[in-house]
Amino acid sequence: MFVNLLRENRIVAAILTFIRVYIGYQWLVGGWGKITGGFDAEGFIQGAIGKATGDHPAVQGWWATFLENVALPGADIFTFLVMWGELLVGIALILGVFTNFAALMGILMNFAFLLSGTVSTNGQMILLTLFLLVAGYNAGRFGLDHYVIPFVRKIYTKNEKTAYVKPVEAH
Incomplete structure (x- = not known):
């Protein structure tokens, strides 16, 4: 019932718009x-790798291993x-596209920032973002998604109808 409210109600869509723009602005x-x-x-x-040591590490060992072996050598890419x-x-959330x-x-x-030992506002942003994700299309109803999503669906359905799939022959 709550999920249907998030996904279908226009008043909730307006509230989600404020949440979406707030999170977008933060990003x-x-x-x-x-x-x-x-x-x-x-x-x-x-x-973050340094926070993986001590009696009560803020960063889990498996995440520190990922950071040390993947992220650190590719720091330029991650930057x-x-x-x-x-x-x-941020731009996409503000525009609702x-x-x-x-x-x-x-x-x-x-989640990557939290796993790296940074608390800040990440927890509240995750909570608010979960509402956007559960709401689906309704989160972008009062944004560019109102125009973009039907256009994308139209193209997808057109391509789906015209696509030819070769039948599998029985042996």
């Missing part, structure tokens, strides 16, 4: 600050992905 500001402020993920990654990912997620995909990418970044 936009964070991403822009990193782009213009000379952000380098290497220091953040090293700090780019974090800066531009935050900015683009591909809202569900943007929310999914945002929540993945939030």
Whole structure:
């Protein structure tokens, strides 16, 4: 019943719009600050790896292993992905375009930050983003998704009807 309310109610869609724009603004500001402020993920990654030691580590060992063996050697790529990912997620959420995909990418970044030992506002952003994800299309109803999603569905259904699948022959 609650899920149907999130997914179908127009008043809830309006409330979700405020939540979506708020989260989008947070991502936009964070991403822009990193782009213009000379952000380098290497220091953040090293700090997270350092939090994996001691009696009560803030970072789990398996995550620190990932950071040490994958993220740290690719710090330049992660720097780019974090800066531009935050900015683009912010823009998409504010405009309400591909809202569900943007929310999914945002929540993945939030979880990565939490796993790396950074608490900040990530917990509240995850909670609010869950509402957007559960709401589906309704979260972007009052945004560009109102125009984009029907267009994409139309193209997809057209291609689905005209696609030829060769039947499998029995032996």
